[in-house]
Amino acid sequence: MFFGSQRENFEAMVHAHAADLYRFAYWLCRDRSVAEDLVQETYARAWANWRDVRDEKAAKGWLLTILHHEHARLYERKSVEIDERELDDIIVETDFSLEAGVEMRNALWSLPRAYREALLLQVLGGFSSAEIATTLDTSEANVLQRVSRARKAMRRLLSPDSGRKEESR
């Protein structure tokens, strides 16, 4: 009976959070099939440790942390470290003939991964800076810096008076 209840709770968590996990995964890799695989693997690992879950309200954060680690594990050998790039050097590859959302998506994707992850966890996950710090295994101050710089960079890139115009002069 207890097992049945665990399974029901687990399945409820799948239905509640799969979409947000997928979106987080998608913005980590921008590949739909890899994102689905990451979500599948996240839930497989979560189920293996489901008996340890005591606070189901915190399950979303826990699941996102697993996914973050899975993504890091998947790409640890082939990922190119881009976090050291200067935000000022970012170039957004934008197709101006497409809808406005495309520019926003391209700007988001152009952010260094560490900044993008923090911003996604705040906007998509609705987490506090302290919770994001736990997920990303960093300090709260660092999270605040990342989300702040991410927004600044995106707004600069998307503004009509952005550096793109200045560069063309």
Place this chain on the structure above:
Amino acid sequence: MNCLEYRRLLLTDPRSADAQAVAHRDSCPRCAEHAKQALAFEQALEEAIKVPVDPSLAQRIVLDHKLKDSQRGRRRALAAGVLVLAGAGGVLSMRWLRADPIAVASIDHVIGEPSSFAAQQRVAAADLNAALSLSGASVRSGLAEAVTYLHDCPVPGGWGKHIVVNAPSGRFTLITMPSCPVARRATLARAGLFTVVMPARAGAFAIVADSQRSLAEAERYIAQTVDWRVS
């Protein structure tokens, strides 16, 4: 809170409901304008992040999880069975060992989609034939008129067809799994439903009915109306 602190907050947490921040915004028109722009940006960002998600993703994860869990259960049961056989001289119920995971998934799929029974879809013979051709099968006659539901569904191995048939002998479900080959026929009774899983030329198919008798009649009906071309 001063203007600089407030604008920093707009960058770190634009949706903050901090009382001091709200008070500053309400008293400073320029910061109020900044807040308006920040929230517009935030809304656009939220929209951009929300890429479309396959509506069946969660259901597929649950099905995949059940399938793997069932396979793990079989392995555990097998291991336990070997121990019991060794210790007790071979007295063992083989019921657990026969819990075929495809059969489990087929019954769970039907349980998970009760709306399929309420549908009164009209299905063209050509559409049904196209659906079954993915399994290497073809419709012989009469089946399309009896189908009340035909839908693409996540099934073991990938995607298949979920078909509800309202036959003269009663209603049953036919599930095709073109990417899930099975070696032999398997049957299962579970949660008040009965299923038989059989090999098709491409993958497998399952018939699910609400009684053993209905299942036998459904199996006869499908054998009469569909050519599975399995040698």
